[in-house]
Amino acid sequence: MTSTSTRPAWGSRFNRFTMRLLKIGIIGLLLLVLAMEMVSHAPERKPPIFSWVAWVEVAVSLFVIFVYFWYQPGRKRWIAAASIASLVATVLDLFYDQGIRGVGTAELLALGLLMLFAVRHWDAPPGRWVAYATGAAAMLIGVARLYGNELQDAAIGGTLLTGMALTTVIGFGSYLRSMDKLRRETQEEVRQAERLELAREMHDFVAHHVTGMVVLAQAAQVTNTDPKQAFADIEEAGLAALTSMRRMVKMLRNDDAGAGTNPLGDLAQIEDLVERFNREGTDTTCFISPELAGSTVAPEIAATAHRIVREALTNVRKHARGATRVRVVVAAASGNGLEVSVRDDGRAARGRLADSGGGLGLLGLGERVEAVGGQLRAQPRPEGGWETAAWLPRAAAEAQPQH
Template structure:
């Protein structure tokens, strides 16, 4: 139990505790300055109550602040009506605590509640010098200083903190939104590619069986093996994604992003579905490693393009994937096919509609461009132009 408490104690908590204890001692000393013990006790109680208000949890703060303001006003009224009042120190620690109440009310409370608590705290803080025995020019100066400088400064400071909190919340929301979009793109890239392969091979088997051409035992075993392999790859991709979301300390993949072997695996896997696939890689890429963002995007462009060929390019017999460097320090990724466009739009079951949107977002984030459209000689073409080098740091 002692070790657990020791672990939870932080230096910041220790410093805050020491500061609170020192301010509490000052409140007691200021209260003892009153000639009458009832007034002294009331002054000490109101001072400690005001000192504790800014330190409570937010859900308890409005009620504690209201009690603190009421106690301070009661102590001021009682002290000003007595015939024996202190000659000095009307409660400067209490005044500072009331100003902190204004800061916290403006920062965290709803507008109406913040205005009410701030106004009541301001009146209580300005009225504190009325506890002094002699109301001279010094007393009026202290009251004017609190009213014209202390209260406005506390209100403006609380408003600045409120705006800063709102800005931080907006930035966090933007970061979370970007993370959600990234997860959606990764989920589509990792899983939809393999699931599409499963659907395409299953449809091919059903089409062959429906046409009265029952596949042989060897062909059937080969189709089922391909479906099993695609399902295992989809399951592995899903597990890898879940692991990356659950464990940020997981080791990084040994294969660098955009590795040529990964592109060859994608093309070879696609070639197993029946259409002939060809990969053309610029040999200069071996001596010029691409930036991580560009390498990942190259792989995603090829993956998404091959997935769309499976879905929409009816009768495609040849697919060409070309990755080459351009003279302007950019890398060009082109995927073309000779199929005719599918006249039946993809439904929700196919998962269509989000692939190109996410791919366009990913390409534009790296500073590249993506164009898609039919080829003059027939078929479809996807062309991405991406930076081959890291962007120069801005000064």
């Protein structure tokens, strides 16, 4: 378990280290290009270090590189500031020509990287205009670098090349944006599925306790039960229902509730479940195989077994007329699994209580059993009564959906 659980953490750390190393390498390359631009010059021209305009462009280039290095998702205001500063510096270079080749290649490359972020986080504040401003700043630098070039074809070709490179960046940013959207939608679907599952669990909890309260109230009307004892039993069932409901509602409100948070019981709590059912007037016995105790059964399998028993006992109350005996068995089965069975000797019920949501519990129960790789059957017994039984795998590794 230790080696399996640590792999994702080490993988995540390695990915973060790789991305950080890549960003440092890109920053180093941009700074090297900027330094080379400041000292390189044509034979008939002075190097840019002798131009105050070039130093303004260097300051702007460093600012753009700084924004790229410290950028965090959604902070597009810094991209907007870098784009506006770049536009101002480039216009200044175009109108104040000192006969010295300008500086801007490193700035152009950094703006291309910021353009990727601006498109990827398209809807982040201050708005979509940031992407247009960044694109305009990058294109203007490309034009400025070729301004006054004696070779007209080279100037046109360079402009087209800059536009194509910018289009490629926009396309890749759009792809990343679509992947981010797909990831968010998938996460929302998973969260919604978990909430629907919890809602089904709430049905089982509430139906179990409320149906017990109804049965207790009906029994008190037709028997000579002590009213104080009857009310005490109803109060206990009501408090249990409220506790279960509060727990489920709390989980439904918790956005961070993961799949590992399980509101259900385990094998040890099945006996308590049967004992409560037995106190309500039906002769109920329970047998749990000793070899299933301890850690031989995965928690999600034990929780599913608990739910099977709870749903079956709820159905006995609602649908089994005249049931006098209920037998609950949780035993080891072939194929490294376990079998959970609940059998009664009652007859099919009729009336309002039988029609209040019949079938919904078994439908949700079937989905849960199949989700952990098990098989469920619910059918009449040949000798009379009803049987709800399921085969479940013991190990968590085997608890996978079957296709």
